[in-house]
Each structure stands twice: as C-alpha cells, then as structure tokens.
Amino acid sequence: MDKEHLNLLCSVNELSSLLAGSHDVDTFLDRVCQMVMDHIRADVCSIYLLDENSNELYMKANKGLNVTTVGMIRMGASEGLVGACLASRRPVCEGKASTNPNYKSFTGLNEEEFEAFLAVPIQRGLERIGVLVLQRREQDTFDEHDVLALQATASQLASAIENARILLALRAQDDTPDAVASVEMQLIKGQVASPGFAFHRSVRIERAADDWLYIPGNVSRTFDVEDFRQALAETEQQLEELESKLEVKLPEMASMIFSAHMMMLKDPEFTGAMEELIAQGSCASQAIRSIALKYVDIFHRSPNAYIREKTSDVKDLARRLMGNLMRTVVDACIACEGRIIIAHDLYPSDLLKLSNENVGGIILGNGGVTSHIAILARSMKIPMVISADARLSKIEYDTPILIDAEIGNIFIYPTPQVIKEFEERNQRRELVQEAEVLDETRTICGEKVQIMGNINLLSDLTQANQLKVEGVGLYRTEFPFLIRTDFPSESDQITIYHHLLESMEDRPVTFRTLDVGGDKALSYFHDMHMEENPVMGMRSIRFSLEFPDIFKEQIRAILCAASGHSHTRLMFPMITGIEEFIRARALVDETLAEMKADNVPHLARPQIGMMVEVPSVIPLIDDLAEMADFFCIGTNDFTQFMLAVDRNNEKVQSYFVPNHPCILRALNTIASAALSHGTDLSICGEMAHNLKHVPFLLGIGIRTLSVDSQYLPALQNGIGQISVADCEAHAAALLKEPTIDAINTFQSEFMAALKP
Numbered sequence: 001m002d003k004e005h006l007n008l009l010c011s012v013n014e015l016s017s018l019l020a021g022s023h024d025v026d027t028f029l030d031r032v033c034q035m036v037m038d039h040i041r042a043d044v045c046s047i048y049l050l051d052e053n054s055n056e057l058y059m060k061a062n063k064g065l066n067v068t069t070v071g072m073i074r075m076g077a078s079e080g081l082v083g084a085c086l087a088s089r090r091p092v093c094e095g096k097a098s099t100n101p102n103y104k105s106f107t108g109l110n111e112e113e114f115e116a117f118l119a120v121p122i123q124r125g126l127e128r129i130g131v132l133v134l135q136r137r138e139q140d141t142f143d144e145h146d147v148l149a150l151q152a153t154a155s156q157l158a159s160a161i162e163n164a165r166i167l168l169a170l171r172a173q174d175d176t177p178d179a180v181a182s183v184e185m186q187l188i189k190g191q192v193a194s195p196g197f198a199f200h201r202s203v204r205i206e207r208a209a210d211d212w213l214y215i216p217g218n219v220s221r222t223f224d225v226e227d228f229r230q231a232l233a234e235t236e237q238q239l240e241e242l243e244s245k246l247e248v249k250l251p252e253m254a255s256m257i258f259s260a261h262m263m264m265l266k267d268p269e270f271t272g273a274m275e276e277l278i279a280q281g282s283c284a285s286q287a288i289r290s291i292a293l294k295y296v297d298i299f300h301r302s303p304n305a306y307i308r309e310k311t312s313d314v315k316d317l318a319r320r321l322m323g324n325l326m327r328t329v330v331d332a333c334i335a336c337e338g339r340i341i342i343a344h345d346l347y348p349s350d351l352l353k354l355s356n357e358n359v360g361g362i363i364l365g366n367g368g369v370t371s372h373i374a375i376l377a378r379s380m381k382i383p384m385v386i387s388a389d390a391r392l393s394k395i396e397y398d399t400p401i402l403i404d405a406e407i408g409n410i411f412i413y414p415t416p417q418v419i420k421e422f423e424e425r426n427q428r429r430e431l432v433q434e435a436e437v438l439d440e441t442r443t444i445c446g447e448k449v450q451i452m453g454n455i456n457l458l459s460d461l462t463q464a465n466q467l468k469v470e471g472v473g474l475y476r477t478e479f480p481f482l483i484r485t486d487f488p489s490e491s492d493q494i495t496i497y498h499h500l501l502e503s504m505e506d507r508p509v510t511f512r513t514l515d516v517g518g519d520k521a522l523s524y525f526h527d528m529h530m531e532e533n534p535v536m537g538m539r540s541i542r543f544s545l546e547f548p549d550i551f552k553e554q555i556r557a558i559l560c561a562a563s564g565h566s567h568t569r570l571m572f573p574m575i576t577g578i579e580e581f582i583r584a585r586a587l588v589d590e591t592l593a594e595m596k597a598d599n600v601p602h603l604a605r606p607q608i609g610m611m612v613e614v615p616s617v618i619p620l621i622d623d624l625a626e627m628a629d630f631f632c633i634g635t636n637d638f639t640q641f642m643l644a645v646d647r648n649n650e651k652v653q654s655y656f657v658p659n660h661p662c663i664l665r666a667l668n669t670i671a672s673a674a675l676s677h678g679t680d681l682s683i684c685g686e687m688a689h690n691l692k693h694v695p696f697l698l699g700i701g702i703r704t705l706s707v708d709s710q711y712l713p714a715l716q717n718g719i720g721q722i723s724v725a726d727c728e729a730h731a732a733a734l735l736k737e738p739t740i741d742a743i744n745t746f747q748s749e750f751m752a753a754l755k756p
Helices: 003-012 015-020 025-040 080-088 144-170 225-249 259-266 271-279 284-300 305-309 311-326 328-334 348-356 372-379 390-394 416-433 458-466 490-504 540-546 548-561 578-597 615-627 635-643 650-655 661-677 694-699 709-719 724-736 740-752
Strands: 044-051 056-063 074-076 092-094 116-124 127-136 186-189 191-194 197-205 339-343 361-364 384-386 400-404 409-412 448-455 472-476 509-512 568-572 607-612 630-634 680-684 704-707
Touching: 025 044, 025 056, 025 127, 025 144, 025 259, 044 080, 056 080, 056 127, 074 080, 080 092, 080 116, 080 127, 116 144, 127 144, 144 490, 186 390, 191 372, 197 416, 225 259, 225 271, 225 284, 225 311, 259 271, 259 311, 271 284, 284 311, 348 372, 361 400, 372 384, 400 416, 448 458, 448 680, 448 709, 458 490, 458 709, 472 490, 472 680, 472 704, 490 509, 490 548, 509 630, 540 548, 540 578, 548 568, 548 578, 568 578, 568 630, 578 607, 578 615, 607 615, 615 635, 615 661, 630 635, 630 661, 635 661, 661 680, 661 694, 661 724, 661 740, 694 709, 694 724, 694 740, 704 709, 724 740
Parallel strands: 197 339, 339 361, 361 384, 448 472, 448 704, 472 509, 509 568, 568 607, 607 630, 630 680, 680 704
Antiparallel strands: 044 056, 044 127, 056 074, 092 116, 116 127, 186 409, 191 384, 197 400, 400 409
C-alpha cells in the first residue's frame, strides 16, 4: 500500500478532529469527501446514504461534480452501479463505467467524462448505511490497492456516517432523598468481583430515574443565549478531553465513541433548535429540556433498534449541557470521579464511562463474580464487590465507604482504626508485588508450567508484560464489541489485533472468536434482548454461524493483523458437537481463500482449536481431539452447564462448585483424550488461578494455565513448592472421592503445607 493510502488511513483514524472543525453534519460529510479524494487522487468523491423509508439511495455529499445536484439525485437501493454495490455488499470497480449494463446516468450531474469508477459499501455490522464512490477521468486507473484503501476508509467512517444519517433522517420528522444511614460503622458482606482497595465517598446510579433533565426549583436566575453558547462550548471541550483520555486508557475505543454526541452538538436541528427557542424567549434550561425530550421521544418510537439505543446518547448529552449551564447546581449530582459507585446493575458501556471518569470503586447489587462485567472491571483495575444487602439502598450521597475487594467486605463509615489497618496492609502488599517475577514457572521438581495471560482489553498488556506472561492463552475478542455502541469495523479490529500481536512479539496469542450472548448481550443488537433464556440461546459460536458476515469479517481482521505472526491461534467458543466445529472451520477456510484471491497479506496457516465448556462434547472428546489443533477448558461455563447453575444468580451461588466430583472426573477425561491424541491443552477460568485447584490440574497432566496476569506471582510461588509426583497422587485421591466434603478435606490438607 503506497504512502498516500497510508496517509488516508491515518487521517481517517483522526475523525474526531475532522468533526471538531465542522460547523454541522453537512460540512463534516463534505470534508470527508475532500479528504478521501485528495489522498487517493481521484477527480470525484461522493457519499450516498440509504433512506430506509423509501428504500432509496440519495447523494448527500460530493466533491467534483455539479454541487447543485447534492440531495437531488435519488435511485432505488439496488439501482445503478451504486445500488449494485450496496445490494451485493461488495466493491464495484469498473475501468469504463458506461459499458456496464448497470450503469445509470443522471441529467445535470455531469459525470459522463469520469469513466473510472470505484464504489464500496458503507455498513455497520449487518446494517446497510450507504455507498462511498470515487471516479476518475482516465479509464482503468483504480487498482486493488485503491479498493483495499477505500474499503478500510468506509469501514472506519461507518459509525460516524451512520450517526450523521440518523440526524439527517430525523429532520424530516417533525425525587425523595434516601434515608440517612447510621453514623456508626456498619460491615456488609459481599462477593469479590474485581480485587482491590478503595476508600472514597459514595454516589448512587439509578437507571429508572428521570433526573437527567432535572431543573432545580430553587434556581433564581434565567439563562440566556450567551449562557447556552458558553455551556455548548464547554460541553464540546469536555467531550474532546474525554476522548483523549480514552485513547490512552482504552485504545479499542479511540475510534469515535463520542461521535454521536459530537454530531448532535453540530446539528442545527438539535442544538440549533435549542438556541432558536431561547431567541424566542424561552429560558435556556427549558429549551434544552424541550428539544431533548422531543428527540428522546422520536428515537424511542423508532422501529430501528440502533436508533432506539441512541436515546442514551441524547440523555447523556442533555445532562452535560444542563450541568454546564447550571454549573455547581447540577454538577455536584453527576460527578463520579474518585467516588464509590452504588448501582443495582451496569452495562459494559456504563463501566467504560465510569472508568474514564476515574471512579474509585463499585458496589454492584446484581450479577456474579464470573460475570463479564466483573471481568471487565478487573481489566480496568476497578475494585468491585457484589452485594444485594438491603442496607445499601439506604446509603446517602457522600457517605464515606471503604471497599475491601480482597475478601468482599464493605465498611460504611469506617473508623480511623479500620482505615489505618487497610492502608498498612496495602503498603505491605505493594512490597510483595515488587518482588522479582521469574521468566519461567517450574515445580519444585523442575517441571515447566506455562502461565499465559487472559487479555480482555489492550490496557491489560502493560501488566501482562511486566509480569512476564508467556503469551496470551485467551484473548476475549468480544470486549471491543461489548464496550461500543455499534459493531467495530474491520479496520478497527485490525488495529486492535495488530497492537496485541506486536506487544506479544513472538509469543503465542490465542484469539477466541466472538463470544456474545448470555450475560454479554450487545446493547445495539436488538435480537439479543428478545430471548427468554439467553444463556442457552443465540450466543457464542451459534451467533457467529447465524451471522457469517460478522464472523468472516472478524476472521479476516485477525488473519490480516496476524500477517508475520506465525504463533497466532483461532479458538471457537461453546462448541457443542462436531458439526459446529466443521462449519466454523469451513468459514475460516473460505475467508482464507478469499484473502488469497484478493492478494491481501495474511496468516495462511493459523492453528484452529476450541473451547471445551459444554458437557455434550465429553462423549465426543476423542473425535474432536483428532480434528482440533488444541483445546482450552473454560471452567466457568463448564461448571455452570455441568451443574445446571446460573453463575450470575446469587441465590444458587452455593451450588456453583468447581471441585464437584463430576467436574473433576470430566476434566480428567478431557485431559486424557488430549494427551493420548497429542492435542495441546490449556485451562482458563476461575479454577486456573486458584491454588486450591492447581495441584489437581497439574496432577491430571495439564501444563498450561491461562489467567489474569495479576495472579501470576502467587501462582508462580505456589507451583514452585509442589512436585508433579505429589500432584498426581493428590489428583488420584480426589478422583476416587464421590462427595464434595471429602474432596474439600483433601484439598485443605494439601494447601496447609504451602507457604503463602
């Protein structure tokens, strides 16, 4: 790819600055056309958007043709070369466009002299958005490099242009305080979801409240148009600062997470309508409320699930505007920085925003310690405890709280003595953590045990490298999907995956393909919210096989990023039988063939394996061991399905027993099959980092553990004190026991001999 194409991709990656310099949506789209046209050296660049109501494509922006036709040119969604591109979801490249039978000319457009034609679809996941078109006077001048560059550009632009399309389409449409907690210290027991320590004051997040546009009754002044413009400028500056912080903390989200907010700030039908109401005599606060409520109502009534999700963007933006307008009157109610958050539940996107606001810790009233909101909190290093104790609902704003997210204790109004004890404990632990970590982990008898890292977000890589993990045993590719408001583009995914692989250098990296559904629903994918039992529904590999376009796009991104990284492995989640594995592998083969035909640099021979986490594969384990390059046992879901226990339901947490005799015997069956067939085997999940269970795992032949990297020092210390012979004898004893109590006794006795 030549320098100009690379420059284009760099420019696209800085869309936020492009948007910031645009006065409105139309200007933004015009600037996009100019940027693309300049870098690929085309004579014409056009953006066509899909009008879903009429099922027509219309020209929304153009550089190089008759500008008076912008907004006037319309065609059927499958009409002409532009429509053919959208209908097929594939690029259309013609050396002499007028000779193609699909060619359609428009009076007054004056495009006859531009024969070289290149169009690529703009799409977000399965949703069609529009078409990006380039034209040149000279025939046969677009090549495969132009196609690839324009595809990457359209992929990056999709989210921003979709937000613009929504705003343009809309133009055609017309509290009681909690009870005061006792000043005496209270101790509330909970479950550790994300380890750490936090001592801060509280703030509560309530989903159901309509206080996002609350206007205090004691405000004595009237806000005019100058106040509104000042609030508008401050809001824009805040969003730019938040995006900058996010680029450092969570690189996955650097691509336009706040684009919807910025689009609305630039839209004359949104903030412009507010200013018009103020000019007509309305108070600025009332104008914000009136227009925001109008948009919330329009979005909420939309049949489009993605547009309905945009109500949260409107509320968040209106809240910021109102807060900046009223200053301290409202700001004190919405500040989360350095606070202990109390909430009944949170979505991954909520946690993302809280992390960006540097919250101190979280107390969650719902969920389980193995839920993916807990896993995400660990990646973000946010201490989190889960507790449904009713006393938490009575805690007032600004109450001092100490979270001990090592054992799950919550102290309300902690005493000075309690605070001192915890500070001293943390100082001692920091000294221990500074102790040297060895390059390899070995048992006392010299047997090597490979400790790999579980990676959820790119921010995990710093600690993983500091603690010398030997590779990535599980990269949860779903997290960049979960923490966004729409599907990440192929280009976004390539960027993330390439960063991961470069960070690991020549160490192995295992990509688990998209594992969504269950407790990892995509908020912007409406079908996921319609199932009565989503844990057993359209999730994991079933989702990928049901939507092969999404699956193949991810596979393509992984293989493209892995060019030159031969230690890259692909792993399918929640395989329940041989047919699923064959179908998934066939889609990988199909993608490989397409990439080869398109001359796209890629990894030609990735290792392909599977998660072992569903009981149905146990009778088939020998057959699957013959087919798969490797197995990874996911103990969290495996335990859940084996024991019929919802791991996120606190009412049945006592039944979630990873050392249940049936679990241990099943693990032994899997390990035996892998060893006999020479299939590489690793294990991830809570069992892998729990020293109570590690001797058994080593005893049945497992030599690779994949864990959150923070657990590596303790694991290395514990493994260094045990021998393989002792582990094998320990495992043999556990496999003979039919009761949980007896197994617990054996494990306690074994652990008693280890030094902390």
